[in-house]
Amino acid sequence: MQVNEKEQAAEIVRRSGTDxxxxxxxxxxxxxxxxxxxxxxxxxxxVWELINEHVDVLQKAVTPWKCLSCFACAERCPRGVSPAxxxxxxxxxxIRQQGENCITVEEIPAYIDEKMPQQAIVAxxxxxxx
Amino acid sequence: MQKIGVxxxxxxxxxxxxVDVAKVIESVKAIxxxxxxxxxxxxxxxGGQDLMQNAIREHGLTRVVVCACSxxxxxxxxxxxxxxxxxxxxxxxxxxxxxQCSWVHKDKEVGTEKAIALAKAAxxxxxxxxxxxxxxxxxxxxxxxxxxxxAGIQTALDIAEAGYKVDLVEKKPSIGGRMSQLxxxxxxxxxxxxxxxxxxxxxxxxxxxxxYTYSEIEKVSGYVGQFEVDIRKRARSVKADLCTGCGVCQDxxxxxxxxxxxxxxxxxxxAIYITFAQAVPKVPVxxxxxxxxxxxxxxxxxxxxxxxxxxxxxxxxxxxxxxYGAIVLATGFETIDLTKFGEYQYGKSKDVITSLEFERLxxxxxxxxxxxxxxxxxxxxxxxxxxxxxxxxxxxxxxKEYCSKICCMYTAKQAMLTRxxxxxxDVTVFYIDVRTPGKGFDEFYRRAVxxxxxxxxxxxxxxxxxxxxxxxxxxxxxxxxSHISLEADMVVLAxxxxxxxxxxxxxxxxxxxxDNNNFFTEAHAKxxxxxxxxxxxxxxGVCQGPKDVPETVSQAGAAAVKVLGILSKDTLATxxxxxxxxxxxxxxxLACENVCPYGAIGGEExxxxxxxxxxxxxxxxxxxxxxCQGCGACTVACPCGAMDLNxxxxxxxxxxxxxxx
Numbered sequence: 034m035q036v037n038e039k040e041q042a043a044e045i046v047r048r049s050g051t052d053x054x055x056x057x058x059x060x061x062x063x064x065x066x067x068x069x070x071x072x073x074x075x076x077x078x079x080v081w082e083l084i085n086e087h088v089d090v091l092q093k094a095v096t097p098w099k100c101l102s103c104f105a106c107a108e109r110c111p112r113g114v115s116p117a118x119x120x121x122x123x124x125x126x127x128i129r130q131q132g133e134n135c136i137t138v139e140e141i142p143a144y145i146d147e148k149m150p151q152q153a154i155v156a157x158x159x160x161x162x163x
Numbered sequence: 164m165q166k167i168g169v170x171x172x173x174x175x176x177x178x179x180x181x182v183d184v185a186k187v188i189e190s191v192k193a194i195x196x197x198x199x200x201x202x203x204x205x206x207x208x209x210g211g212q213d214l215m216q217n218a219i220r221e222h223g224l225t226r227v228v229v230c231a232c233s234x235x236x237x238x239x240x241x242x243x244x245x246x247x248x249x250x251x252x253x254x255x256x257x258x259x260x261x262x263q264c265s266w267v268h269k270d271k272e273v274g275t276e277k278a279i280a281l282a283k284a285a286x287x288x289x290x291x292x293x294x295x296x297x298x299x300x301x302x303x304x305x306x307x308x309x310x311x312x313x314a315g316i317q318t319a320l321d322i323a324e325a326g327y328k329v330d331l332v333e334k335k336p337s338i339g340g341r342m343s344q345l346x347x348x349x350x351x352x353x354x355x356x357x358x359x360x361x362x363x364x365x366x367x368x369x370x371x372x373x374x375y376t377y378s379e380i381e382k383v384s385g386y387v388g389q390f391e392v393d394i395r396k397r398a399r400s401v402k403a404d405l406c407t408g409c410g411v412c413q414d415x416x417x418x419x420x421x422x423x424x425x426x427x428x429x430x431x432x433x434a435i436y437i438t439f440a441q442a443v444p445k446v447p448v449x450x451x452x453x454x455x456x457x458x459x460x461x462x463x464x465x466x467x468x469x470x471x472x473x474x475x476x477x478x479x480x481x482x483x484x485x486x487y488g489a490i491v492l493a494t495g496f497e498t499i500d501l502t503k504f505g506e507y508q509y510g511k512s513k514d515v516i517t518s519l520e521f522e523r524l525x526x527x528x529x530x531x532x533x534x535x536x537x538x539x540x541x542x543x544x545x546x547x548x549x550x551x552x553x554x555x556x557x558x559x560x561x562x563k564e565y566c567s568k569i570c571c572m573y574t575a576k577q578a579m580l581t582r583x584x585x586x587x588x589d590v591t592v593f594y595i596d597v598r599t600p601g602k603g604f605d606e607f608y609r610r611a612v613x614x615x616x617x618x619x620x621x622x623x624x625x626x627x628x629x630x631x632x633x634x635x636x637x638x639x640x641x642x643x644x645s646h647i648s649l650e651a652d653m654v655v656l657a658x659x660x661x662x663x664x665x666x667x668x669x670x671x672x673x674x675x676x677x678d679n680n681n682f683f684t685e686a687h688a689k690x691x692x693x694x695x696x697x698x699x700x701x702x703x704g705v706c707q708g709p710k711d712v713p714e715t716v717s718q719a720g721a722a723a724v725k726v727l728g729i730l731s732k733d734t735l736a737t738x739x740x741x742x743x744x745x746x747x748x749x750x751x752x753l754a755c756e757n758v759c760p761y762g763a764i765g766g767e768e769x770x771x772x773x774x775x776x777x778x779x780x781x782x783x784x785x786x787x788x789x790x791c792q793g794c795g796a797c798t799v800a801c802p803c804g805a806m807d808l809n810x811x812x813x814x815x816x817x818x819x820x821x822x823x824x
């Protein structure tokens with residue numbers, strides 16, 4: 034299904050569970066980020082782009098693949114915003130748009146064996162299921 | 164049978180847009196006893212009041228209901244109008260169809276239905292209203308000001324100048340407060356001590372002012388016009404009347420390892436000490452916790468060297484009990500604890516300091532005699548980083564959600580003064596927003612940028628690391644979307660401010676309310692900003708909310724005027740809505756006495772006629788009407804329904820509930 038950028042941005046934000054309206058663009062997240070020097074779009078700018086409903090630029094950036102998910106940004110944010118959760122959500126939007134790696138509830142039993150941790154299945158289901 | 168008049172206000176479109184006023188009139192007209200009903204565009208206007216007064220006279224109304232805004236807004240207005248038309252003011256009731264109805268509803272049908280229900284309830288209640296008479300209570304012509312900073316000093320001076328007695332109570336050994344710790348004041352850069360110390364001397368020398376330093380409020384009872392307060396005057400261990408303030412004692416004191424509170428702990432002081440050179444009173448105190456004489460019994464050097472024989476190790480705390488007509492709270496502020504902000508290395512690196520510490524560091528009377536130098540190695544810093552909003556506007560739980568208001572300006576001041584005195588020192592300021600509303604404020608900040616070349620970067624500091632003898636600052640430049648790191652010799656944190664720790668304790672003692680952040684709340688955010696909701700208690704300075712010196716002084720004057728409004732009267736009208744006891748059915752269990760927060764109820768042995776018509780001698784509850792505040796706790800606690808509240812009787816409340824249900 035083709036969705037427009039506005040709806041996509043809203044979906045990314047919703048899925049992240051973070052309230053971007055609280056952001057004051059202070060840059061504390063960027064200042065705290067250990068991987069910031071490798072990013073083309075700094076963490077505070079990720080929030081900014083989502084506020085402005087620019088999804089394309091984020092999906093094409095290297096930032097989503099440089100984020101370590103260390104959550105230092107969320108830890109330091111004075112406003113309770115989590116750029117890490119937003120980046121994770123952007124990553125998901127890329128994976129899902131490619132239409133790959135999707136699993137359905139029916140497919141899950143096939144993946145279950147004794148060695149597979151249950152948590153991994155739940156995580157995979159959440160990540161790859163549309 | 165009563166003749167009730169009902170008046171429904173439109174409040175312009177405030178009510179009329181969400182409540183069908185005509186429909187309300189129609190519904191209430193059908194209620195028995197309603198002799199007259201009318202609507203008006205603005206009931207509180209002269210025309211509206213005339214309408215009500217004419218109706219009272221022409222229709223001989225015995226009760227009135229006004230359906231309008233909150234009674235907190237205009238109850239007094241309408242009761243006064245009713246009184247002028249010959250009706251006892253307590254025979255008028257307000258139905259709040261604005262704040263509790265039209266403002267909270269969007270749907271007109273729902274709003275109208277609720278307005279009718281509220282009107283019906285008020286009509287049901289007003290039937291049982293009885294005419295009440297306000298009593299009189301005397302006013303003690305003396306004021307108490309709690310807190311001896313610039314707010315308290317100014318309030319005390321203004322009251323004293325008007326000719327009334329004032330007691331000024333300060334917890335620390337000297338008055339002066341936070342302002343005495345500051346170096347310069349924005350935006351004119353006058354020396355803080357130069358403008359404060361004359362006021363300190365004035366207040367101390369004023370014949371109408373009594374200062375109690377090193378003292379705290381122990382207990383408060385009573386009510387507006389008649390507060391009774393216990394003040395604990397802590398033992399100084401020095402006789403103030405003999406001491407000349409020569410300072411030999413503190414020079415010779417061998418115990419010199421106590422962090423100096425006045426210098427924010429940047430250096431140490433002796434156990435016997437005078438807070439600062441211009442202290443008022445200039446009488447030292449012995450800090451018994453750190454005094455060798457008190458801790459080990461050996462020493463007594465100060466006693467030996469004192470030329471005036473003023474040292475007295477046997478002094479004890481003294482309790483002073485005094486009556487006051489009004490009380491002003493001016494308890495000020497402190498900076499927040501930074502232990503949750505580990506990223507700044509505060510407390511770990513000596514070169515990361517708070518702005519208040521920076522003030523002491525640049526003050527001529529400070530630990531370095533005003534020479535800007537690092538606390539670690541005494542070297543002059545070549546690059547200083549200032550960080551704003553440290554703990555302010557923080558909803559994460561580490562800091563405070565509000566803006567501390569003063570930081571933008573003092574940071575600009577500190578940055579500018581550094582560049583002025585040490586032109587070879589580089590200064591960088593990290594900010595989220597620069598907030599400079601105030602006379603001459605933005606011009607001041609722009610001067611720092613344009614004339615003094617202070618580098619302002621929109622961004623925050625994420626981490627500071629100690630590297631060799633300097634600090635590595637990781638930060639962001641939000642406008643250029645970059646992640647930066649720079650070397651600094653000193654970092655100054657513009658730390659959030661919070662109300663003094665004593666605010667909460669005092670609020671409980673005075674039944675004055677505080678908000679989530681422990682700031683005292685004002686009676687009305689716009690129209691009564693210096694009054695607390697408790698009658699006779701007023702607010703001055705930062706204890707009510709963050710503010711700078713000029714704002715504090717303005718508020719201090721305003722609080723003084725409010726105090727004078729009380730002290731200039733000989734008597735005050737008391738609220739007649741107080742509790743009363745039906746002695747015939749009172750069992751004398753005194754459950755009411757236990758719940759009364761004002762100590763207004765006591766048991767008394769009386770001869771009463773019981774329900775069987777027989778005389779008997781027994782204990783019954785007696786209400787002191789002067790102390791009762793009409794909270795109604797006793798009416799709930801009373802197991803036999805003997806306690807009732809005038810103006811809010813059980814019968815009235817039940818009738819209201821019945822009318823709605």
